[in-house]
Amino acid sequence: MIAIKHVSQVFAVGKGERHVALSDISLDLRDGEFISILGPSGCGKSTLLYIVGGFVKQTSGSVEIDGRPVTGPGPDRGPVFQEFALYPWKTVLGNVAYGLRQQGVARAPAEARARELLAMVGLSGYENFYAKQLSGGMKQRVAIARTLAYNPAVLLMDEPFGALDAHTRNRLQNDLLKIWERDRKSVLFVTHSVEEAVYLSDRVVVLTKSPGRIKEIVDIDLPRPRVRAELLLNPRYQQYVIDIEAMIDNQPEQEEAA
Numbered sequence: 001m002i003a004i005k006h007v008s009q010v011f012a013v014g015k016g017e018r019h020v021a022l023s024d025i026s027l028d029l030r031d032g033e034f035i036s037i038l039g040p041s042g043c044g045k046s047t048l049l050y051i052v053g054g055f056v057k058q059t060s061g062s063v064e065i066d067g068r069p070v071t072g073p074g075p076d077r078g079p080v081f082q083e084f085a086l087y088p089w090k091t092v093l094g095n096v097a098y099g100l101r102q103q104g105v106a107r108a109p110a111e112a113r114a115r116e117l118l119a120m121v122g123l124s125g126y127e128n129f130y131a132k133q134l135s136g137g138m139k140q141r142v143a144i145a146r147t148l149a150y151n152p153a154v155l156l157m158d159e160p161f162g163a164l165d166a167h168t169r170n171r172l173q174n175d176l177l178k179i180w181e182r183d184r185k186s187v188l189f190v191t192h193s194v195e196e197a198v199y200l201s202d203r204v205v206v207l208t209k210s211p212g213r214i215k216e217i218v219d220i221d222l223p224r225p226r227v228r229a230e231l232l233l234n235p236r237y238q239q240y241v242i243d244i245e246a247m248i249d250n251q252p253e254q255e256e257a258a
């Protein structure tokens with residue numbers, strides 16, 4: 001579905017200086033697959049998501065979707081990024097319906113679909129609220145519903161639950177898994193939480209310290225549908241968490257070369 005081929009990213013910083021953010025990343029995201037990306041702070045996880053989203057143009061290498069090169073953002077990829085705040089002047093319903101209205105869907109069907117999606121993310125009854133009247137977790141649910149509204153084949157999620165308390169985070173992880181198991185979208189998910197990555201993913205990609213290279217790709221061979229309470233007691237789950245934590249922590253310093 002998505003083929004990332006030898007992607008490197010070098011940013012110009014200051015006078016004539018350059019910073020290598022990503023170095024020679026190659027990765028395939030299969031149809032319906034859930035991949036998480038983990039790695040030390042600053043290793044280029046968000047940059048990789050922005051490149052796949054078409055918001056940042058890579059310095060070298062290519063990204064293809066179903067064989068077509070990515071040249072910019074498109075409705076086939078749905079970003080759920082912290083930076084893309086909700087429109088404060090629109091209601092919850094208006095925020096979710098917005099993308100559909102932009103695509104030319106008439107108001108009534110767009111709002112009907114938005115109501116369905118809000119029900120799916122547990123926000124029925126909040127249609128007429130504004131963003132400032134919502135909790136952080138509720139805003140994140142609206143952001144997910146807003147992206148799902150235009151039915152992208154791929155979800156690009158940059159630490160969507162990072163700012164939430166543990167209870168809300170667990171609930172949203174479960175909701176996301178339910179949506180994913182029903183719709184089987186492909187997901188690229190950036191997180192700092194090893195537990196979250198193992199719980200959600202088919203594969204976990206561990207990047208090296210900056211400049212980010214692929215250090216390991218771990219197949220998560222755990223049964224689905226996943227039930228958190230069972231997984232926590234599953235020795236194989238525990239071992240994945242221990243192994244991946246060690247991969248992130250035990251990293252030598254690297255040379256800056258693209």
Ligand SMILES: Nc1ncnc2c1ncn2[C@@H]1O[C@H](COP(=O)(O)OP(=O)(O)OP(=O)(O)O)[C@@H](O)[C@H]1O
Pocket residue numbers: 011012013019020021039040041042043044045046047048210
């Ligand atoms: N537009 C930019 N110009 C210059 N440098 C940038 C730019 N965007 C990102 N960087 C640098 O690229 C590196 C990777 O940043 P990125 O945000 O992708 O890392 P990350 O792994 O997502 O970090 P974190 O886990 O802390 O969120 C960082 O050193 C950052 O300073």
